[in-house]
Amino acid sequence: MDVELKEMLDDFESLKRALPDPSHQDSIIKLQRRAESLISLAQSSHARRSKVKDMSAEVIDSNPYSRLMALQRMGIVENYERIREFSVAIVGIGGVGSVAAEMLTRCGIGRLLLYDYDTVELANMNRLFFRPEQVGMTKTDAAVQTLSDINPDVVLESYTLNITTVKGFETFMESLRNKSFRPSTHNSGVDLVLSCVDNYEARMVVNQACNELSQTWMESGVSEDAVSGHIQLLIPGEAACFACAPPLVVASGVDERTLKREGVCAASLPTTMGVVAGLLVQNTLKFLLKFGQVSPYLGYNALKDYFPTMQMKPNPQCSNAACLERQKEYILAKPARDADAKAKEAEASNLTECPIHADNEWNISVIDDSEIERTDFPSSSDALPEGLVHELPSAVEFQKFPEPEEMSTSIDDLEDLRRQLDALNAN
Amino acid sequence: MDVELKEMLDDFESLKRALPDPSHQDSIIKLQRRAESLISLAQSSHARRSKVKDMSAEVIDSNPYSRLMALQRMGIVENYERIREFSVAIVGIGGVGSVAAEMLTRCGIGRLLLYDYDTVELANMNRLFFRPEQVGMTKTDAAVQTLSDINPDVVLESYTLNITTVKGFETFMESLRNKSFRPSTHNSGVDLVLSCVDNYEARMVVNQACNELSQTWMESGVSEDAVSGHIQLLIPGEAACFACAPPLVVASGVDERTLKREGVCAASLPTTMGVVAGLLVQNTLKFLLKFGQVSPYLGYNALKDYFPTMQMKPNPQCSNAACLERQKEYILAKPARDADAKAKEAEASNLTECPIHADNEWNISVIDDSEIERTDFPSSSDALPEGLVHELPSAVEFQKFPEPEEMSTSIDDLEDLRRQLDALNAN
Numbered sequence: 001m002d003v004e005l006k007e008m009l010d011d012f013e014s015l016k017r018a019l020p021d022p023s024h025q026d027s028i029i030k031l032q033r034r035a036e037s038l039i040s041l042a043q044s045s046h047a048r049r050s051k052v053k054d055m056s057a058e059v060i061d062s063n064p065y066s067r068l069m070a071l072q073r074m075g076i077v078e079n080y081e082r083i084r085e086f087s088v089a090i091v092g093i094g095g096v097g098s099v100a101a102e103m104l105t106r107c108g109i110g111r112l113l114l115y116d117y118d119t120v121e122l123a124n125m126n127r128l129f130f131r132p133e134q135v136g137m138t139k140t141d142a143a144v145q146t147l148s149d150i151n152p153d154v155v156l157e158s159y160t161l162n163i164t165t166v167k168g169f170e171t172f173m174e175s176l177r178n179k180s181f182r183p184s185t186h187n188s189g190v191d192l193v194l195s196c197v198d199n200y201e202a203r204m205v206v207n208q209a210c211n212e213l214s215q216t217w218m219e220s221g222v223s224e225d226a227v228s229g230h231i232q233l234l235i236p237g238e239a240a241c242f243a244c245a246p247p248l249v250v251a252s253g254v255d256e257r258t259l260k261r262e263g264v265c266a267a268s269l270p271t272t273m274g275v276v277a278g279l280l281v282q283n284t285l286k287f288l289l290k291f292g293q294v295s296p297y298l299g300y301n302a303l304k305d306y307f308p309t310m311q312m313k314p315n316p317q318c319s320n321a322a323c324l325e326r327q328k329e330y331i332l333a334k335p336a337r338d339a340d341a342k343a344k345e346a347e348a349s350n351l352t353e354c355p356i357h358a359d360n361e362w363n364i365s366v367i368d369d370s371e372i373e374r375t376d377f378p379s380s381s382d383a384l385p386e387g388l389v390h391e392l393p394s395a396v397e398f399q400k401f402p403e404p405e406e407m408s409t410s411i412d413d414l415e416d417l418r419r420q421l422d423a424l425n426a427n
Numbered sequence: 428m429d430v431e432l433k434e435m436l437d438d439f440e441s442l443k444r445a446l447p448d449p450s451h452q453d454s455i456i457k458l459q460r461r462a463e464s465l466i467s468l469a470q471s472s473h474a475r476r477s478k479v480k481d482m483s484a485e486v487i488d489s490n491p492y493s494r495l496m497a498l499q500r501m502g503i504v505e506n507y508e509r510i511r512e513f514s515v516a517i518v519g520i521g522g523v524g525s526v527a528a529e530m531l532t533r534c535g536i537g538r539l540l541l542y543d544y545d546t547v548e549l550a551n552m553n554r555l556f557f558r559p560e561q562v563g564m565t566k567t568d569a570a571v572q573t574l575s576d577i578n579p580d581v582v583l584e585s586y587t588l589n590i591t592t593v594k595g596f597e598t599f600m601e602s603l604r605n606k607s608f609r610p611s612t613h614n615s616g617v618d619l620v621l622s623c624v625d626n627y628e629a630r631m632v633v634n635q636a637c638n639e640l641s642q643t644w645m646e647s648g649v650s651e652d653a654v655s656g657h658i659q660l661l662i663p664g665e666a667a668c669f670a671c672a673p674p675l676v677v678a679s680g681v682d683e684r685t686l687k688r689e690g691v692c693a694a695s696l697p698t699t700m701g702v703v704a705g706l707l708v709q710n711t712l713k714f715l716l717k718f719g720q721v722s723p724y725l726g727y728n729a730l731k732d733y734f735p736t737m738q739m740k741p742n743p744q745c746s747n748a749a750c751l752e753r754q755k756e757y758i759l760a761k762p763a764r765d766a767d768a769k770a771k772e773a774e775a776s777n778l779t780e781c782p783i784h785a786d787n788e789w790n791i792s793v794i795d796d797s798e799i800e801r802t803d804f805p806s807s808s809d810a811l812p813e814g815l816v817h818e819l820p821s822a823v824e825f826q827k828f829p830e831p832e833e834m835s836t837s838i839d840d841l842e843d844l845r846r847q848l849d850a851l852n853a854n
Binding site for chain 2 (some may be wrong): 012027032062066075126127265
């Protein structure tokens, strides 16, 4: 645009030279002034900060990374600048995905891959991120516009496609495999996939892709009544995949397209979606930068401010072939993992032998939190935490089930439930 | 601006008429084209949606409120449109306050009062909301710019002032007392005050104002290591005020100005601040629209995804005179409250006598959640929940205390603690 503006000002000058009559000169100068104020207006709305070569911890107002680099001085993160090496793929740039993308962009993530096929509508304005003037743009284009203005250091790749189509799935897989940003020995060119979609079908597609690529991913969802949500960590072979267990009620999410056809729509709130996006990206940062504990599953019940957690093992009878392959690999790698854990344990016990702060002037004591952990993460998948129930087949099918009264008590683990559902489907 | 643009185009037309020479005509037409494209560019970056008279539940893409009005159909909120009657004051438009303001704006709140005296810097870009092109603007101006574009239906009042100065406090009190938006019998013209400040002094000022006005408020804070935060509901006379109890560690927050002078700064993350803002506004919505349970205190430990809750009674020895007055009023009003509660109980028991859905085809059962509540909100202020500790005086003062070993066990309620602190201060 700059070249065009320069040409326009040149045109005004040559017109002035060609018309020496003072009355014409005045008109032209007046027009020129107006054009100049328009130009400055147009430019101010496109002012962008320049790229930053290295992340600095310097405490000055003009440093966009000072508050993040302070995480190192506070002892939270060992090496914050590593965030620039990571690639994160976000599938679904709606109420959760767009906010997750903005958070990662402001944190200075290396590369973001964005997938969506939808366009921005005024009906999306009750959630954060998109602005009314972006109505009609594709969500990916609007996101790239906003995110590149916020932080030009982030490499943005946008994919305006539907991953549930054959062609879309191919491009999705190809983009995840691309290792040009940071070549590694890993199967996939991204470090984490975040699923922020609003329907079951798309979740199953992300699950398939990640199982095939042995790609760790995090799933997120918000209920159609807008007052609960969840995030879940899925490590192929190690944790339950999306096909291993029937989705939980809070994980249901309703395809907005289906609902809209019926003249109704799911409710949504910027609060619930903001909280879920925040918890999702917080766990993403903990996973990538190796600090704190990454939650295997975290629910959010907004009515009671209740946050259930749990852990789910993979289902040995999972219907997904790629999941079974990953499970086999995980079992085969057990001896190596055990040896690794033993080595780390030995290293840790060496460290504890020499206290770092012998004087302890602040009277800080380390509290054994094994009890907290036990409460937070029941290690078996036997029981669901208080407040969660399985999303069973529809009520009609439920009625067909032999003994519904007995069922609610007899389901004491996911494998049992799986077998019962299989029997149900075989009818 | 529209008038000026119209005039500019008129000027081009009259210049064309005044210069019939074809070569001049061509130059002018070329200039006119460029000006027109500039105009459309400038306009597109300032396109605003028009105001909406009534909130509609109609499911069309152009309805900005369809997903919010759906909360009624989902049975979450009885009358969503009431949100237009409420005024919320937000003190501090930083990492938490700005996001809270955006959430309330997108929810269609009636009126927002915004208080801050700071300007936008690049160093704020690691948190949501402000954009690099707003650097140098006051936070209140930048917020009004962004929020009025997002939702022109919200009445925005911005106060660029420091509430901790004498003049600032006067204007603050005056603005809270203004009842022109919705005249009521209440002491204050706002329905809720949200404190989103980053220092102890400003919190004490909000506390003073709200105690004087008998104004319910919510406090929020994020720790300087960026990985924990909290929200707290303060009802003068009924719950502990900010002066009743020594602030908790998670409530500490460090004045960024003090830190900056020392060449260091507090760490911050868009995730933690987004989660805290989300929890704060979610509880604001529950409080205003009367659904779910409003949390008296909710903490967020990001490293462990742990969310402690508790309840704090007011301190009968509180150092704040206005708090003691409110406590007296609350005790005097007990008989009226008891009678009211009894009436409501009777009404409720009448309702339960006639089951609404006798057939219950979805097999929905109501679970007694009294146990959950007991776990979540210990009704006495005796003990802090796991993971929380009191922010005691500095370590040096702590050492002066007679028997520090005994102290950690003998403090079993806030009043005890208060007395011990008073004794300490008397030394």
